[in-house]
Amino acid sequence: MHIVHSISDLRAVLGPLGRPAFVPTMGNLHDGHIALMRRAVQLGEVPVASIFVNRLQFLPHEDFDSYPRTWDADCERLAAAGCQVLFAPRERDLYPEPQTFKILPDSQLADLLEGEFRPGFFTGVCTVVMKLFSAVFAGKTSGIAVFGQKDYQQLMVVRRMVQQFTLPIDIVANPTERAPDGLALSSRNGYLSASERAEAVALSRALRTLGEAAKAAGDALPAQREALEQAARAQLDARGWQTDYLSVRRRSDLLAPKPGDALVVLGAARLGPTRLIDNLEI
Structure with a gap:
């Protein structure tokens, strides 16, 4: 080399x-x-x-x-x-x-x-x-x-x-490389303590849950999206995170989705001093 x-x-x-x-x-x-x-x-x-x-x-x-x-x-x-x-x-x-x-x-x-x-x-x-x-x-x-x-x-x-x-x-x-428990691999994962590392997978799980809720909403998603996102953020914050965003967007331009759009859920949140990001296409 x-x-x-x-x-x-x-x-x-x-x-x-x-x-x-x-x-x-x-x-x-x-x-x-x-x-x-x-x-x-x-x-x-x-x-x-x-x-x-x-x-x-x-x-x-x-x-x-x-x-x-x-x-x-x-x-x-x-x-x-x-x-x-x-x-x-x-x-x-x-x-x-x-x-x-x-x-x-x-x-x-x-x-x-x-x-x-x-x-x-x-x-x-x-x-x-x-x-x-x-x-x-x-x-x-x-x-x-x-x-x-x-x-x-x-x-x-x-x-x-x-x-x-x-x-x-x-x-x-x-594609995103993940640990066996689903945590997206990141250089900043090395900042996590042992207890934080065990908790870190909650971000990918929150995205999965939000994605499932978005799919279940179907054509009503545009009207329900903000409430679904707010609930997802509240649940993650209740675990001790400081959430910047958990959001459902359309894949083409990351703007608010309309019925029939291909979707992606994206998230960023701090666990202790460490800021982690992840996403999931749904």
Whole structure:
């Protein structure tokens, strides 16, 4: 596995090689990331990963400084999964000067759910993803980028960005990887205490229950949705969570559903100091 830090070195390594299949990460890898890497190995000619903790997508009170860095273990896992090139830029490599030009995503998609509770988050995501795409796919006529479906809204934002900028990149969604009890795998699961880890599965169960209620409502869902969501939030909060949202949306654009729409339920909540997100298509 080639490990490079600068954009110029990355382009020199990738230049003579074939079509990249790219997995962007912030490191602290778990089995979900490795599943993305294995999918990339299956899909592309040159499996590429990045590790970069992106300051732009953290709010001032969030965990940028304390975000776990597990470099040696990450490198071992990526190499074992078949990664051929690892791009690990330092902050000065990716942001050699203040990033005053930024990608501003469509507010109708990016300012709800995660965007409401983490303002500016998707601007930071889009900006770093565009820079990473520029570095990895320079000179290539096409490429693949693999994202996990756990970050459902992020996946939609990135896909919309690629469409609107007509980038020659296929965005591939990989299903959410889960622990045997149903908890969605996340780097932030490592923050949970033993008792919190046992309780954490309640988020996925709450989404499943809300999804079942939404399906049972049928064509009456638009009228009942807010009450169903409020009840689901109250039940989760009664267990000691602090819920940001549990919501039923239509899959196409995450807006309020109408009868006949394909649905997804999405949730974000804090358990102690740890904020977890999950989703379930229904």
